[in-house]
Amino acid sequence: MSLAVADTCLLINWLSFRRWEDIFRLSHRVLLPGIMVPELRSERVKSRVEELAYRGRLVILPRVDYVDREALRIFNLINSTPGLPRIDEPEAYGLAYAALHGIPFLTDNASPKVAARSLSSLRGVVVYDSLDLLVMLYRGSELRSAVEEFMSDTSVTFSKERLREAGVEL
């Protein structure tokens, strides 16, 4: 994948990971919808985002009406489904944008993955979470080390089932 749209929370977690620059081995450019930018308040995150934008690694997407309309429909469906983690407007926008252009969407929220499997309008989008990215980046013992480091740096925990599927034993 040369391009991917990222959710803010996933981006923050990856920017906290000691091997954060490796994400650009998978996606040459990460797209961040402009609607997500006002969410960024921490100086550390903002300065890193600005640096990445300057280097051309991160592209801020403009807000477009027709993406907004699709995002609102996804937002309403997910947030009206009991048992699904909430999705916010910027994340719904990012997912709708990714679907429209057939590029991957990166998030650690399970709801976009669920929606992408069942909604015809999201058929074009592949949703990856952090474990998917780690599996694509590393192999064998390096994968195991990377997963441990990622969990330690970000307090993200992967379920035993997902780790087993990925062939990672901690």
Add this chain to the structure above:
Amino acid sequence: MSLGEEIARLARILGLELDLESYLKAVEELTRKTAEGAELRRRSADWAYIESRPEPLRTALKLLVETGDVKLVSAVTGISPETLECERIEARIPRLVV
């Protein structure tokens, strides 16, 4: 009206083509997989850090321990998801990816 009928009706209103069976199955599976999350978060969180935070952040972090849902806590408290995610990492509240 059952949950399935409600979701199907909503999808129709929104003009979304939804595979209802796979959607409901995925939601049920997700609920099962995330059931143990609250206990894990309670056990792993840095409570001294949480208690040291000013309001409304302290209450938001406690709510995050219970729900594990950053976007929900953000919507309820008005604290940005980015701030909550940074605070979650500091407070060592695990985010369970299933």
